[in-house]
Amino acid sequence: MTQQVRRFEHGSRVPGWDRAADLEKDPALVPDPDSTLVPAALREEIEAHMADYPERRSAALPALAAAQRVHGWCSPEAIEQVACVMRVTPGYLESVASFYDMLETTPVGRHSVYVCTNISCSLCGADELYAAVQEAAAGDADFNVRAFECLGACDIAPMASVDGVYVGPLTPADVPELLDDVRAGRSVLPEKQLARRLVADPRANTREFPSHPAEGGA
Amino acid sequence: MAAAAEVTGRPILLFADIDEPGLRTLEVYARRGGYESLRKALAMTPEQVLSQLEASGLRGRGGAGFAMGKKVSFLPKGAMDKYLVCNADESEPGTFKDRELMQKTPHTLIEGIVIASYAAGVNRSFIYIRGEYALQAAMLDEALAEARAAGYIGEDILGSGHSLSLVLHRGAGAYICGEETGLLDSLEGKRGNPRLKPPFPANQGLYQGPTLINNVETLATVPAIVAIGGEQYAKLGVETSTGTKLVSVSGHVKRPGNYEIELGIPSREIIYGLAGGPPQGREVKCWFPGGSSSPVLTAADLDIPYDFDSLAKARSMLGSGAIIVVDDSTPILDVALKVAKFYRHESCGKCTPCREGTNWTVKMLERIASGEATPMDLEIMASVQEHIIGNCLCVLGDAMAMPIGSMIAKFREEFEAHIESARLARGLGGAAGSDAALAAQGAFSEHPETQLAHRGTGDQAPGAHEGAPGTHRGGA
Numbered sequence: 001m002t003q004q005v006r007r008f009e010h011g012s013r014v015p016g017w018d019r020a021a022d023l024e025k026d027p028a029l030v031p032d033p034d035s036t037l038v039p040a041a042l043r044e045e046i047e048a049h050m051a052d053y054p055e056r057r058s059a060a061l062p063a064l065a066a067a068q069r070v071h072g073w074c075s076p077e078a079i080e081q082v083a084c085v086m087r088v089t090p091g092y093l094e095s096v097a098s099f100y101d102m103l104e105t106t107p108v109g110r111h112s113v114y115v116c117t118n119i120s121c122s123l124c125g126a127d128e129l130y131a132a133v134q135e136a137a138a139g140d141a142d143f144n145v146r147a148f149e150c151l152g153a154c155d156i157a158p159m160a161s162v163d164g165v166y167v168g169p170l171t172p173a174d175v176p177e178l179l180d181d182v183r184a185g186r187s188v189l190p191e192k193q194l195a196r197r198l199v200a201d202p203r204a205n206t207r208e209f210p211s212h213p214a215e216g217g218a
Numbered sequence: 219m220a221a222a223a224e225v226t227g228r229p230i231l232l233f234a235d236i237d238e239p240g241l242r243t244l245e246v247y248a249r250r251g252g253y254e255s256l257r258k259a260l261a262m263t264p265e266q267v268l269s270q271l272e273a274s275g276l277r278g279r280g281g282a283g284f285a286m287g288k289k290v291s292f293l294p295k296g297a298m299d300k301y302l303v304c305n306a307d308e309s310e311p312g313t314f315k316d317r318e319l320m321q322k323t324p325h326t327l328i329e330g331i332v333i334a335s336y337a338a339g340v341n342r343s344f345i346y347i348r349g350e351y352a353l354q355a356a357m358l359d360e361a362l363a364e365a366r367a368a369g370y371i372g373e374d375i376l377g378s379g380h381s382l383s384l385v386l387h388r389g390a391g392a393y394i395c396g397e398e399t400g401l402l403d404s405l406e407g408k409r410g411n412p413r414l415k416p417p418f419p420a421n422q423g424l425y426q427g428p429t430l431i432n433n434v435e436t437l438a439t440v441p442a443i444v445a446i447g448g449e450q451y452a453k454l455g456v457e458t459s460t461g462t463k464l465v466s467v468s469g470h471v472k473r474p475g476n477y478e479i480e481l482g483i484p485s486r487e488i489i490y491g492l493a494g495g496p497p498q499g500r501e502v503k504c505w506f507p508g509g510s511s512s513p514v515l516t517a518a519d520l521d522i523p524y525d526f527d528s529l530a531k532a533r534s535m536l537g538s539g540a541i542i543v544v545d546d547s548t549p550i551l552d553v554a555l556k557v558a559k560f561y562r563h564e565s566c567g568k569c570t571p572c573r574e575g576t577n578w579t580v581k582m583l584e585r586i587a588s589g590e591a592t593p594m595d596l597e598i599m600a601s602v603q604e605h606i607i608g609n610c611l612c613v614l615g616d617a618m619a620m621p622i623g624s625m626i627a628k629f630r631e632e633f634e635a636h637i638e639s640a641r642l643a644r645g646l647g648g649a650a651g652s653d654a655a656l657a658a659q660g661a662f663s664e665h666p667e668t669q670l671a672h673r674g675t676g677d678q679a680p681g682a683h684e685g686a687p688g689t690h691r692g693g694a
Contacts, residue, residue, distance in 0.1 A: 052385045053385070054299075054342070054425055055406065055407070055425060056407075057406060057407035057408070058387075058405060058406055058407045059407060060407035060408075061349075061387070061388065061389065061390050061404070061407065062387070062388060064390070065349070065388065065390060095409060096407065096408065096409055099392060099409040099410060099566075100349070100389070100390035100391050100392050100410075101390070101391030101392060102349045102350070102390040102391035103390050103391075114350070118311045118510075118556065118560055119311050119312065119469070119506075119510050119542055119553065119556045119557060119560070120311065120312050120468035120469050120474075120542050122552075122556055123469045123470055123542075123544060123548060124469070124470075148350075149309070149311070149393060149560055149563060149564065150309060150310070150311035150312070150313075150510075150560070151350050152308050152309065152313065152314045152316075152317050152348070152350065152351065153314055153317070154311075154312055154313075154314055154466065154468030154469070154474060154540075154542075155314055155466070155468060155474045155475040155476065156474075157468060157469075157474065161350060164350075164352035164353070165352075165353070166353065194353070195321070195353055198237045199233055199236050199237055199318060199322070199475065199476055200467075200473055200474065200475020200476055200477065200493075201233055201475065201476060201477040201478055201492065202492075203230055203233070203478070204230065204233035204234075204236050204237065204478065205233065205234070205235060205236060205237050205238070206230050206234065
């Protein structure tokens with residue numbers, strides 16, 4: 001149930017190189033709005049995103065993310081709905097969805113636990129942490145446990161992003177409580193959330209120099 | 219202008235008030251002098267603001283270190299659709315400074331963007347934030363709503379006649395989207411593949427229009443520059459690396475975190491003085507001065523001043539300002555493997571040297587780990603790195619080749635010892651007569667995936683073709 005990012009044998013992100021194309025099939029066209037059902041809230045959100053940009057295609061990422069929130073993953077149905085609202089082909093959206101790590105192209109558990117296993121976190125024990133999370137969540141289909149590249153929180157290494165909430169530093173001993181918090185719908189390990197952390201620099205929050213505009217300097 | 223004597227003590231620009239409760243709200247930010255710089259800038263002409271930025275000597279904080287003022291001046295003048303994009307796709311391993319700024323003082327970034335857009339004559343702007351930064355994106359959303367309501371973004375800002383739209387765009391997890399042209403493609407709703415340059419984004423960027431792309435920290439520094447004046451800012455730091463810089467220190471240090479330093483202070487002061495150095499009883503083995511893409515330095519390099527040119531002279535780079543410290547308890551092979559695997563995962567696959575080079579490097583490092591390698595593999599690996607550098611549309615491949623190349627050059631003995639001991643542990647015998655041993659064991663028999671790749675390319679192992687492998691490599 002934990003999944004590695006699917007790759008072509010050579011390790012590239014180019015999808016489809018490892019499966020044969022069905023040459024008999026016609027390419028999917030832009031879905032017909034009359035026969036494609038799109039939940040009203042999703043349609044509204046996608047249309048709002050499209051209005052933000054000079055070109056509607058720019059809304060592809062936010063639109064796919066929105067559809068993923070509704071459907072749990074970028075399923076053919078989800079992609080069909082986005083394609084219908086954006087007036088693009090499903091193939092185009094699939095090419096986009098398969099490029100990005102956070103867009104899921106297979107069904108996954110509804111709670112994501114991304115354990116950072118990049119260099120700084122691994123120096124601080126992330127590989128052991130990842131193994132512990134994998135083991136503890138094994139068999140629970142609600143969890144989507146993944147080893148993730150640098151999440152940008154090396155100051156709380158080793159860390160994980162649990163449904164988007166950064167927590168750390170974690171030890172394997174924290175894992176049962178972490179998963180229990182998620183299962184119970186509680187805030188995850190509140191004491192270890194990044195949001196509460198102060199800047200490490202002891203000189204931060206001083207205003208010795210240069211004079212600040214509020215003090216009428218310069 | 220203040221006298222030089224005032225430039226003493228401990229300059230703190232970006233981190234002043236950073237943990238002030240509620241600083242991320244407009245109310246507190248404004249009370250602490252927020253948006254005063256914007257008022258000051260709008261009272262000047264765009265040319266005057268630009269000259270302040272140029273006088274400051276501010277160099278880009280995202281990695282390349284290009285002069286910010288110069289970048290702004292590259293944008294063509296005149297009325298046309300021009301864009302400003304803030305690169306908040308902070309994904310360089312070891313880097314977490316932009317996260318701190320966006321989370322704690324999002325209005326500083328917004329103010330910087332509005333001032334920069336005024337100087338550059340831009341009316342549309344975007345912040346491309348990495349999708350993983352959900353908390354920071356939510357805080358930016360709130361701050362943007364406040365700034366819009368207060369008239370700092372929108373039509374005719376503060377009666378100046380300058381208008382700016384600002385859209386927050388969330389990425390979806392891809393390191394390559396931190397590369398500026400990959401970012402532009404991603405922002406246009408495509409796969410994040412880098413583009414051929416030239417044309418450079420300043421001429422033809424987002425939606426084919428002239429585009430200014432700057433890092434979060436660079437833009438967040440702009441209000442401070444306007445507040446104190448470009449010349450005054452240039453007195454901070456050293457001649458070619460002016461100002462203060464946020465440094466993210468991580469890995470084997472006692473106090474990991476973000477520190478605001480004046481550029482040019484000894485690296486030792488950051489690693490030991492601020493971050494506390496490695497744990498008790500351990501020594502610094504090597505350190506990345508600017509994220510995992512920068513060539514590693516060793517304990518012997520700790521006294522190098524931390525600034526753009528001094529680090530470049532030491533054959534490394536300041537990069538994004540992320541120091542990763544590795545202590546002497548860690549085998550260099552583990553570090554190299556982590557780094558190489560990351561770039562393999564993140565290679566977009568567009569350019570062959572990067573796609574294949576990152577993959578082969580990982581495979582060769584795994585051979586070393588499993589005891590199937592010979593010292594010749596080190597030469598091949600070094601040669602693969604050489605063949606990546608400069609041969610791709612972007613520098614993602616280089617970003618693996620540079621640190622891996624530096625590790626092979628600086629820790630060759632350790633790699634060789636590892637090869638020898640892993641071979642012995644596997645019962646393959648020492649490395650003597652290695653070429654024959656390699657041929658006898660059928661170099662690629664162990665990994666089915668390697669076989670497949672081998673068959674697929676219809677070629678020999680990298681480096682096995684024409685000329686002795688590694689002969690291009692003369693040390694570092």
